[in-house]
Amino acid sequence: MTETPIRNMEEFARLSGISRPTVSKFFNDPDSVRRSTREKIEAALEKYDYRPNIYAINQNRKLTKNVGIVVPYLADPFFAEIARYIEQACIAAGYRPTLFSAHGDPALEIEIMDNLRALKPAGVLMAPLGRASDKSAIEAFCRNVPTVLFDSNIEGMGEAFVGSDNASFVTETVEYLTRSAEPPCFFEMKHPANPNANKRRAAYLAMAEKLGFAPQVIQIEGTGWGFEEIGRQGGLKLLEENALPSPVILCSNDRLAIGLLSACYERGIRVGREPECALRVASHDDHPFSRFTCPSLTTAAHDYAAVSDTAVESLFRLVEGGGKLKERSETLFRARLIMRNSA
Amino acid sequence: MTETPIRNMEEFARLSGISRPTVSKFFNDPDSVRRSTREKIEAALEKYDYRPNIYAINQNRKLTKNVGIVVPYLADPFFAEIARYIEQACIAAGYRPTLFSAHGDPALEIEIMDNLRALKPAGVLMAPLGRASDKSAIEAFCRNVPTVLFDSNIEGMGEAFVGSDNASFVTETVEYLTRSAEPPCFFEMKHPANPNANKRRAAYLAMAEKLGFAPQVIQIEGTGWGFEEIGRQGGLKLLEENALPSPVILCSNDRLAIGLLSACYERGIRVGREPECALRVASHDDHPFSRFTCPSLTTAAHDYAAVSDTAVESLFRLVEGGGKLKERSETLFRARLIMRNSA
DNA sequence: TGAAATTCTTTACGCGCGTAAAAATACTGC
DNA sequence: GCAGTATTTTTACGCGCGTAAAGAATTTCA
Numbered sequence: 001m002t003e004t005p006i007r008n009m010e011e012f013a014r015l016s017g018i019s020r021p022t023v024s025k026f027f028n029d030p031d032s033v034r035r036s037t038r039e040k041i042e043a044a045l046e047k048y049d050y051r052p053n054i055y056a057i058n059q060n061r062k063l064t065k066n067v068g069i070v071v072p073y074l075a076d077p078f079f080a081e082i083a084r085y086i087e088q089a090c091i092a093a094g095y096r097p098t099l100f101s102a103h104g105d106p107a108l109e110i111e112i113m114d115n116l117r118a119l120k121p122a123g124v125l126m127a128p129l130g131r132a133s134d135k136s137a138i139e140a141f142c143r144n145v146p147t148v149l150f151d152s153n154i155e156g157m158g159e160a161f162v163g164s165d166n167a168s169f170v171t172e173t174v175e176y177l178t179r180s181a182e183p184p185c186f187f188e189m190k191h192p193a194n195p196n197a198n199k200r201r202a203a204y205l206a207m208a209e210k211l212g213f214a215p216q217v218i219q220i221e222g223t224g225w226g227f228e229e230i231g232r233q234g235g236l237k238l239l240e241e242n243a244l245p246s247p248v249i250l251c252s253n254d255r256l257a258i259g260l261l262s263a264c265y266e267r268g269i270r271v272g273r274e275p276e277c278a279l280r281v282a283s284h285d286d287h288p289f290s291r292f293t294c295p296s297l298t299t300a301a302h303d304y305a306a307v308s309d310t311a312v313e314s315l316f317r318l319v320e321g322g323g324k325l326k327e328r329s330e331t332l333f334r335a336r337l338i339m340r341n342s343a
Numbered sequence: 344m345t346e347t348p349i350r351n352m353e354e355f356a357r358l359s360g361i362s363r364p365t366v367s368k369f370f371n372d373p374d375s376v377r378r379s380t381r382e383k384i385e386a387a388l389e390k391y392d393y394r395p396n397i398y399a400i401n402q403n404r405k406l407t408k409n410v411g412i413v414v415p416y417l418a419d420p421f422f423a424e425i426a427r428y429i430e431q432a433c434i435a436a437g438y439r440p441t442l443f444s445a446h447g448d449p450a451l452e453i454e455i456m457d458n459l460r461a462l463k464p465a466g467v468l469m470a471p472l473g474r475a476s477d478k479s480a481i482e483a484f485c486r487n488v489p490t491v492l493f494d495s496n497i498e499g500m501g502e503a504f505v506g507s508d509n510a511s512f513v514t515e516t517v518e519y520l521t522r523s524a525e526p527p528c529f530f531e532m533k534h535p536a537n538p539n540a541n542k543r544r545a546a547y548l549a550m551a552e553k554l555g556f557a558p559q560v561i562q563i564e565g566t567g568w569g570f571e572e573i574g575r576q577g578g579l580k581l582l583e584e585n586a587l588p589s590p591v592i593l594c595s596n597d598r599l600a601i602g603l604l605s606a607c608y609e610r611g612i613r614v615g616r617e618p619e620c621a622l623r624v625a626s627h628d629d630h631p632f633s634r635f636t637c638p639s640l641t642t643a644a645h646d647y648a649a650v651s652d653t654a655v656e657s658l659f660r661l662v663e664g665g666g667k668l669k670e671r672s673e674t675l676f677r678a679r680l681i682m683r684n685s686a
Numbered sequence: 687t688g689a690a691a692t693t694c695t696t697t698a699c700g701c702g703c704g705t706a707a708a709a710a711t712a713c714t715g716c
Numbered sequence: 717g718c719a720g721t722a723t724t725t726t727t728a729c730g731c732g733c734g735t736a737a738a739g740a741a742t743t744t745c746a
Contacts, residue, residue, distance in 0.1 A: 008702050019725050024704065034712085034723060054461045056702035059398040060731055075427065075631060080418040084446055096458070099442050103427055115439070118397045228635045258635050265637035266684075288418060292571045292601050294608035294637035341609070351732050362695045367734065377693060377743085399732035403701055 006050040016044030027052050058120070067095045067315070068116045068124040068145075072109070072152070072193075073225045074101035076255065077288040078302075079127065082151070085308030086125055093316055095122065104193075104225035106132045113141040123315045123323075126158065127151035130194040146323040150311040152194050159318050159325045162311040165332035166196050169284040169300040170203035170250075172337040174211070176298075177248050180273075181280055181343070183213035185245045187260065188252035189230060190219035197252050200284065204250065216245040231259025239267045248280045248343065254287035254299055261293050261342070271295055272341050280343035284335070295341035303333040349393040359387030370395050401463070410438045410658070411459045411467040411488075415452070415495070415536075416568045417444035419598065420631040421645075422470065425494070428651030429468055436659055438465065447536070447568035449475045456484040466658045466666075469501070470494040473537040489666040493654040495537050502661050502668045505654040508675035509539050512627040512643040513546035513593075515680040517554070519641075520591050523616075524623050524686070526556035528588045530603065531595035532573060533562035540595050543627065547593065559588040574602025582610045591623045591686065597630035597642055604636050604685070614638055615684050623686035627678070638684035646676040 006012050009027075013020040018037055026033050026041050033041075044050075058064045067090045071079040083099055090097040098119070102109035109129055116124060123146040128138060130152045141147065142158050149158040177184045186204045188197055201217060208215035220234025231251070238244055251257035260281060261271060270277040272295045283290070286301030310331055318325055349355050352370075356363040361380055369376050369384050376384075387393075401407045410433045414422040426442055433440035441462070445452035452472055459467060466489040471481060473495045484490065485501050492501040520527045529547045531540055544560060551558035563577025574594070581587055594600035603624060604614060613620040615638045626633070629644030653674050661668055 010702080020703085021705075021726085022724055025724095028704085036712095037724075051461055053402065053702050055398045055402040055463075056731090057704080059396065059402060059733090060702085060704040062704095074417070075420045075423040077418045077420060077423075080420075080423060080444075084418065084444070099444075101423075101427070101442075118394055120398075228632070232635065258632070262635040262637055262639065266639075289571070289601070289632060292575065292605040294605055296605065296609070353732080363733085364696085364735075365694060368694095371734085380694080396732050399701090400734080402703090402732085403734040405734095 004048060006048055009050075009052055012044065012048060012050040015048055016041050018044075024052075063122050063319075064120050065095050066119050066121040067097045068100060068112075068119065068121045068126070069097050070100045070102065070109070070112055070116070070124065070126040070128075072102050072127055072129040073104045074099075075103070076225070078254075078285060079151075081288060082127075082304055082308055085304055086312055089309055089312035093312065102129055104129065104132075106134055110134055110137050113137060117141070117144060121145060123147065123319045125150055125311055125315055128154055130154075130196075131191070132193060146315070146318050148311055148315045148318060150307060152196060153330065154195070156328065159323075159328060160314045161328070161330045162307055162314055163196075163330075163332060164302045164307060165334050166199035166284075167203040167206070168332075169335040170200050171207060172300045172335050173250055173282050173284065173298075174204060174207040176337055176339075177250060177280065177282055177343060178211055178213070181248050182246065183208070183211065184248040184250035184280075184282070185216035185218055186252070187218050187220070187231075187234070187249050187256060189223075189227075189234075189256070190221055191223055192252065193223075193225060200252050218243075218245070218249075227253065227255035228259040228262070231256035232263045233259070235260040235263030236267070239263060239269065244279075247278060249282075251281065251283040254283045254285040254290045254297060257281055257283035257297055257299070257342075258287070258289065258293055261295075261297070265294060271343075273343065282343040286336075286338050290338075291340065293342070298340045298343040299338050300335035301338050303336065306333045347391060349391055352393075352395055355387065355391060355393040358391055359384050361387075367395075406465050406662075407463050408438050409462050409464040410440045411443060411455075411462065411464045411469070412440050413443045413445065413452070413455055413459070413467065413469040413471075415445050415470055415472040416447045417442075418446070419568070421597075421628060422494075424631060425470075425647055425651055428647055429655055432652055432655035436655070445472055447472065447475075449477055453477055453480050456480060460484070460487060464488060466490065466662045468493055468654055468658055471497055473497075473539075474534070475536060489658070489661050491654055491658045491661060493650060495539060496673065497538070499671065501671070502666075503657045503671060504673045505650055505657055506539075506673075506675060507645045507650060508677050509542035509627075510546040510549070511675075512678040513543050514550060515643045515678050516593055516625050516627065516641075517547060517550040519680055519682075520593060520623065520625055520686060521554055521556070524591050525589065526551065526554065527591040527593035527623075527625070528559035528561055529595070530561050530563070530574075530577075530592050530599060532566075532570075532577075532599070533564055534566055535595065536566075536568060543595050561586075561588070561592075570596065570598035571602040571605070574599035575606045576602070578603040578606030579610070582606060582612065587622075590621060592625070594624065594626040597626045597628040597633045597640060600624055600626035600640055600642070600685075601630070601632065601636055604638075604640070608637060614686075616686065625686040629679075629681050633681075634683065636685070641683045641686040642681050643678035644681050646679065649676045 013023040100112045147158040149161045153161045222230030271279045282298040284300045290297035356366040430440045443455045490501040492504045496504045565573030614622045625641040627643045633640035
């Protein structure tokens with residue numbers, strides 16, 4: 001690795017003894033050149049440390065190798081984790097992922113799409129904010145940029161959706177709670193940020209019907225993405241008013257449950273499976289922190305890896321197919337029950 | 344907003360009735376053209392929706408408007424939060440931030456620096472992994488790219504460092520614990536990932552000397568960035584062996600404390616200020632989840648906003664000064680004690 | 687109103703690379 | 717050693733924009 005700063009491909013080509021167009025061909029696909037030339041170039045690469053100018057490349061290719069990853073709220077470790085999986089899958093496929101977070105703000109989500117358009121990405125993997133998203137902005141974006149939605153579905157938008165089967169989450173937990181204790185009530189936000197919440201409520205109601213118990217839905221106030229605080233405040237209020245219809249509570253998601261558990265703790269109410277416990281709490285998502293709550297949280301887990309891998313695969317099929325699929329597909333992965341101590 | 348896709352600046356210039364070089368000038372600084380021409384261009388902008396090709400721009404400018412933000416571990420909401428602050432500050436200053444996470448992996452950190460070099464950013468804000476970082480790689484990087492380190496300092500690298508005054512964190516907590524209860528022992532990882540941990544230990548030892556108590560440092564096993572799990576395992580082991588030298592525990596950071604609290608809960612050991620509690624636990628960082636632990640965590644808070652704003656300011660001063668400062672500066676912000684229920 | 691100072695237009699080149707076409711060269715199997 | 721094929725070289729253009737220089741137009745202000 002000599003300390004010779006190389007200006008451009010022309011210069012590098014000369015130093016490696018290969019013509020520039022061939023070197024260009026090499027960088028687009030090392031296997032597209034003869035073995036002997038590839039080796040010459042690779043030898044020069046060892047020696048001189050050169051990388052093609054990414055801006056010149058992207059300007060001239062019709063399609064960049066960029067992939068946008070958009071999540072609604074990166075301060076939620078769930079999204080940080082899934083973004084990590086997706087990032088790795090993109091890199092492995094030879095693409096350059098760039099991560100964006102809307103930070104819970106619809107205006108920022110629109111701005112991200114604007115910036116993304118300028119990046120001319122080969123494709124975008126997007127978990128939209130959901131209820132707060134500007135649907136028409138997303139629709140317009142998806143018409144221009146090959147997009148696969150994940151985690152949170154918006155009917156008809158994007159070329160595909162990959163996420164978790166919300167119904168299966170609720171089926172698992174309700175079934176388990178009913179079997180091991182008694183039918184749960186359902187604890188959720190009155191105006192959930194995310195459409196998954198609605199599917200979960202619907203699944204809860206369906207399970208009540210199927211198992212023959214009277215459903216009890218508790219809808220707490222609060223807006224935004226500070227779910228823990230919302231769950232906590234809602235929990236404190238319920239406990240204060242003694243308004244819990246059942247000692248078994250199923251939270252719509254783990255972050256609400258984390259807040260609820262902290263409220264219970266503060267009020268001195270024990271949660272868990274033991275006889276001396278007044279409440280049982282279960283939830284959905286298998287949030288990275290759910291194993292460290294007090295008590296540890298019984299929950300239904302996403303298949304992070306399957307969702308990420310499938311979303312990325314779908315995107316690359318889409319990209320290689322020219323950006324359009326014959327038909328919008330929806331892929332859902334089932335939940336896995338994680339039994340811990342809270343229920 | 345007519346549906347006329349505009350190909351390039353030439354075309355847009357013609358449609359707006361202004362010459363291309365002037366339009367170019369406008370996009371570089373709207374105030375550099377006469378008011379009347381600016382208004383013409385802005386009117387055309389309303390009508391035709393055009394944005395200069397970012398790749399062509401970056402290819403031709405010596406300096407891009409890109410800013411890299413590198414954090415060691417994005418699944419830690421602390422870094423997600425600070426990244427959010429920094430992002431906003433960059434956007435406000437007219438730059439284009441891009442977020443990268445090393446995900447706790449030194450190899451990835453190096454790869455990020457490689458990619459960052461290709462992006463030719465105006466500057467980089469970097470919170471290095473710390474102990475695991477390849478120091479020489481970072482040093483080489485900092486020589487080529489104007490870099491401001493934040494959160495985690497590496498002696499002499501980057502043009503400036505902005506972070507928190509670790510000593511003040513420990514001073515605050517030790518002082519408080521000693522005053523309200525008794526001198527704490529110090530709970531940390533034997534091989535901490537981050538150099539801040541060493542500063543905190545040193546400050547603890549100094550405080551012990553100053554206040555005249557015998558320091559007790561507990562160093563638990565475990566490597567990597569899964570601090571909660573490490574804290575939990577360490578806590579379980581300590582409790583099992585009854586090896587706690589003091590009923591007052593000061594954790595090096597909140598994530599360890601979260602793990603420790605979960606261990607205590609699991610073992611039925613009450614933590615808090617009330618007389619019936621066997622332990623008190625305090626910590627440092629004011630992690631976003633620390634208010635939802637059971638009990639809520641008494642901790643010392645970073646001044647997120649000050650750290651982010653100052654880091655960004657430093658970077659822009661650096662960039663505008665041509666990428667070099669006369670002298671490497673270190674700016675530290677004091678901690679603020681957050682009293683909650685755990686101690 | 688006129689001259690000086692601004693600002694704009696015109697023209698032209700360069701950035702680093704993708705890519706096409708034709709010619710030259712290197713391999714392959716027989 | 718040959719024809720036939722695969723690969724490389726040579727040459728050349730284009731991508732969209734930054735930017736420099738010279739002259740034309742506009743504004744400013746005495």
